[in-house]
Amino acid sequence: MISGDVxxxxxxxxxxxxxxxxxxxxxxxxxxxxxxxxFKRFFDALPGTILLSLVTPxxxxxxxxxxxxxxxxxxxxxxxxxxxxxxLIGMAVIIIQRNFF
Amino acid sequence: MTQSVRAGMIANLPVAASVxxxxxxxxxxxxxxxxxxxxxxxxxxxxxxxxxxxxxxxxWTPPLPIVEMTAAVLxxxxxxxxxxASLKPVFKNTSIWHKLGVMHLVADENWxxxxxxxxxxxxxxxxxxxxxxxxxxxxxxxxxxxHTLGNAVTNPEAYALDFAFIAVFTALAVSLxxxxxxxxxxxxxxxxxxxxxxxxxxxxxxxSGGVSGALMAVFHNxxxxxxxxxx
Numbered sequence: 001m002i003s004g005d006v007x008x009x010x011x012x013x014x015x016x017x018x019x020x021x022x023x024x025x026x027x028x029x030x031x032x033x034x035x036x037x038x039f040k041r042f043f044d045a046l047p048g049t050i051l052l053s054l055v056t057p058x059x060x061x062x063x064x065x066x067x068x069x070x071x072x073x074x075x076x077x078x079x080x081x082x083x084x085x086x087x088l089i090g091m092a093v094i095i096i097q098r099n100f101f
Numbered sequence: 102m103t104q105s106v107r108a109g110m111i112a113n114l115p116v117a118a119s120v121x122x123x124x125x126x127x128x129x130x131x132x133x134x135x136x137x138x139x140x141x142x143x144x145x146x147x148x149x150x151x152x153x154x155x156x157x158x159x160x161w162t163p164p165l166p167i168v169e170m171t172a173a174v175l176x177x178x179x180x181x182x183x184x185x186a187s188l189k190p191v192f193k194n195t196s197i198w199h200k201l202g203v204m205h206l207v208a209d210e211n212w213x214x215x216x217x218x219x220x221x222x223x224x225x226x227x228x229x230x231x232x233x234x235x236x237x238x239x240x241x242x243x244x245x246x247x248h249t250l251g252n253a254v255t256n257p258e259a260y261a262l263d264f265a266f267i268a269v270f271t272a273l274a275v276s277l278x279x280x281x282x283x284x285x286x287x288x289x290x291x292x293x294x295x296x297x298x299x300x301x302x303x304x305x306x307x308x309s310g311g312v313s314g315a316l317m318a319v320f321h322n323x324x325x326x327x328x329x330x331x332x
Contacts, residue, residue: 026185053310
């Protein structure tokens with residue numbers, strides 16, 4: 001029987017190893033791939049498509065107001081490039097809707 | 102080097118604000134599960150991955166289901182393979198030890214801020230690392246605060262704190278937009294992510310959306326047809 005403390009250490013240790021292996025592994029594997037043609041187009045497009053995939057379900061889950069808030073945030077970011085102000089605008093749309101409607 | 106580390110720390114402050122709030126929620130949940138603050142701190146420093154830690158805390162019922170937990174962490178964090186791969190140009194001409202050292206502190210947030218800076222030619226590994234230092238500090242601070250205060254934030258929805266993450270990542274995504282050639286890949290990524298999230302539990306939607314969008318960019322290449330796009 002493994003004691004509770006050892007189990008805690010094991011659970012955290014395994015999670016840490018797995019996470020680190022993925023982080024470092026992705027970078028090291030990519031170095032083995034050619035830096036031109038299809039691979040290059042894939043990895044050049046990747047940051048944007050990952051980020052978009054990360055937010056899309058959350059925006060849709062927030063409903064119509066989520067789409068509106070995301071659009072306001074996106075427009076502000078596009079026009080001003082200011083991350084913090086853009087974030088606040090999106091949150092403001094949600095706060096107003098949730099507290100006053 | 103030190104200058105770029107500092108620049109990275111400052112550039113990540115807006116994102117760090119929402120990371121701190123997110124962390125405080127995790128701290129509250131951990132306290133409810135009777136997870137000690139030292140255990141939580143150990144998780145913060147060794148794993149340093151928000152959504153994976155949430156799932157671990159959620160599954161935290163003795164005897165700990167170690168195999169299931171590890172499998173869940175693996176699936177949630179598979180996206181780091183892609184995130185790591187996309188950092189290749191930032192790590193150009195650095196040693197293996199440099200890579201192995203910096204990669205531990207790569208989270209969604211400082212990665213996204215770094216990729217945005219990379220578009221303007223301002224990203225370095227120091228910048229990425231500085232962002233990581235900033236985030237891990239706030240992450241520890243936020244979780245410890247939540248753990249200590251318990252239910253300090255009783256109604257996070259009223260302040261749209263649940264939307265802070267979505268908003269900040271949306272703004273970051275816009276800064277990565279490369280113009281007309283991204284329209285189709287982005288459309289594919291959004292649709293595939295939404296459909297996957299609806300049908301498949303877990304975080305697979307990040308992988309499926311990201312990969313299919315990027316594949317779209319590989320096979321649909323407007324440049325080939327003579328339509329010049331500016332970068």
